[in-house]
Amino acid sequence: MEIEPLGLVALLALLFASLALCGVLAARVRRGSRRAVTPVLVPPRELVAAELERTRGAYEVQLTRLRGEREQALADNGVLRSRLAEVEGGVEAALAAAVEVRLAAALEAEVEARVAAALEAQVEAQVEARLTAAFEAKVELGVAARLAEALAAAAARNRTQEAAEAPDPPGGPALSPAVPSRLPLGRDSAADSTIDGADLGPLIVRAASVRGDRQRDDGEHRRDAILLGLVEEIPSPTLLSVVAAGAPRGLWSRSAAERACRSLAAQLGHYGERLGAELYQGAYATTHVPGDDSELGGLLRTAVQGVARSVRLVARNETGGASAGPGSTGAAGDAEVEVALTGLLSRLGDHQLREHVAFGVGDCSVLRLREGAWGEVFTGAREARLPSAAPELRWARFDTRPGDLLAVCSAPMAELLLREDLGDWFAERWADRRPFLTAFFSDVNVRVRSAGGDRSAVCLWDFGEARRTSTTGGSTRSATGDGHA
Structure with missing residues (x-):
């Protein structure tokens, strides 16, 4: 069946109209149902009052x-x-x-x-x-x-006139230095004399060791030794002065004295820090006898015992070990190398009271010249000798004031200084002086007959402050170093 176009249009228009009507009806039904469901709420009066x-x-x-x-x-x-x-x-x-x-x-x-x-x-x-x-x-x-x-x-x-008018030593004019007429004999012989010295600010030091009159007459060699040096291991600058006197009849005592001086400097260096803490404190002018158990006494005794061992090696080396072998007592070897030893430790620098520590074994001593008079401030055990008597060590503390003079001496030189006539002569020549090395050597070697042996001395002039040394009497300049005659 065929449908005409006009009829088709009319049919579609009816369809749309029916759909629109259905939508309107559905909307009204939905709105009516919503009005019927939603109730009207009216709050109570009590709630309103509470709010x-x-x-x-x-x-x-x-x-x-x-x-x-x-x-x-x-x-x-x-x-x-x-x-x-x-x-x-x-x-x-x-x-x-x-x-x-x-x-x-x-x-x-x-x-x-x-x-x-x-x-x-x-x-x-x-x-x-x-x-x-x-x-x-x-x-x-x-x-x-x-x-x-x-x-x-x-x-x-x-100055020339003062030198010409200087007093002569007792017994005649000074013909110093005395000149030896015979050379020493023996394999252990050394120079007839030796000198040393230095100007260390306010502390002036001179040292000399001279062969004695009897040794020169007999053709024997000098057996003493001296040493000057700084103990660098001690924190405070410290001067070490040493005099060692070999036994008159010791076969190798000259070498033993030389070895003792050098060994003492080395041994003290081993304990430099501890020595620096103990040196310059404590009571002064007190001599400490053997057996002293203080810290400083123990350090010095240990050092000297090391020196004794070193001295024994001299006899062992010279004799090939026959006299001082490891299995022997070493008494014969000790007799050949016996030596008296005295050391002096002195603080350097400017000080109105300068501290010193002296120590040693044997008859060497330390003298002090104060106000024109000599006095003994330290001496060791007279009969003791290294190496066997190392435990007999003695030591002492003392001080010096500006103008004082210290002399570390062997026994013969100490006897000359303490003699009433010669002591005044040395005091007049050395008080407040700064002598040349040669002048000091001439004084030690003055031609005065004595029964003693070698003359050895280390002298220290204390001027307190360095500026005072330029205004003192005597020579105004001095060479340093060492020399031999």
């Missing part, structure tokens, strides 16, 4: 809090006003002080300017006066130079 009461309470609490904040703000405002008033007062005071300071500075600047002007005028006047004086001095320069030359010549003549 109003709660809201009012909340507002009252908030109002109370706001009032407290307002009161706190007012209080803070008052504090800030008081602080502002204080700050304003401080600022006013500071301004007033600043004004006063500036006024004072201005016044001071004006005063300084006036003073500077016055000083400048005074300086100009002084400069003019000095220029005038310099011109006048230049005119007189030739006369002053000639006068200085004349004074120097007069001083040289006076």
Whole structure:
């Protein structure tokens, strides 16, 4: 069946119309059902009153809090006003002080300017006066130079006259140095004499060792030894002075004395730190006998025992071990190398009271020249000798004042210094002096007959401060080092 186009259009229009009607009906039904379901709620009066009461309470609490904040703000405002008033007062005071300071500075600047002007005028006047004086001095320069030359010549003549008028030793004129007439014999022989010395600021040291008269007549060699040196291991600068005197009949005593001096310096260096802590403290002018168990006494005894072992090696080396072998007692070897040993440790530097520590075994001693008189401040055990008598060590502390002289001496030299006639002669020549090495050697080697053996001495002049050494009597300059004759 065929449908015409017009009929088809009409059919579609009816279809759409029916769909629209169905939609409208459905919307009305949905809206009607929603109105029927939703009830109308009316709150009860009691709930409304409670809600109003709660809201009012909340507002009252908030109002109370706001009032407290307002009161706190007012209080803070008052504090800030008081602080502002204080700050304003401080600022006013500071301004007033600043004004006063500036006024004072201005016044001071004006005063300084006036003073500077016055000083400048005074300086100009002084400069003019000095220029005038310099011109006048230049005119007189030739006369002053000639006068200085004349004074120097007069001083040289006076020194020559003083040297010529120096007292002679008792028994005749000084023919020093005495000259030996025979050379020493023996394989262990050494130089007839030796000298050493140094100028160590305020401490002047001279040393000499001379063969004795009897040894020269008999053709025997010198058996003494001396040593000067610094113990570098001790923190405080310290001078070591050593005199070692070999036994007169010891076959190898000269070598033993030389070995003892060098070994003592090495042994003290081993204990330098501990010695530095113990040296310059404690009681002075006290001699410590053998057996002293103090720290310093123990260190010195240990060092001297090391020296004794080193001395024994001399006999062993010279005899090939026959006299001092490991299995023997070593008594014969000890007799061949017996030596008396005395050491002196002295603090260097400027000191009004200079500390010294003397120690030793044997008859060497330390003398002190003070106010023109000799006095013995230390001596070891007279009959003791190294190496066998190392436990017999003695030691002592003492001090020197500016102007004192110390002498570390062998026994024969100490006897000469303590003799009434010769002691005064040495005191007059050595007091407050700084002699040349050769002059000191001549004094030790003075031709005065004595029954003793070798003469050995180390002398220390204490001037307290270095500046005083340039104003002392005697020679004004001295060579250092060592020499042999």
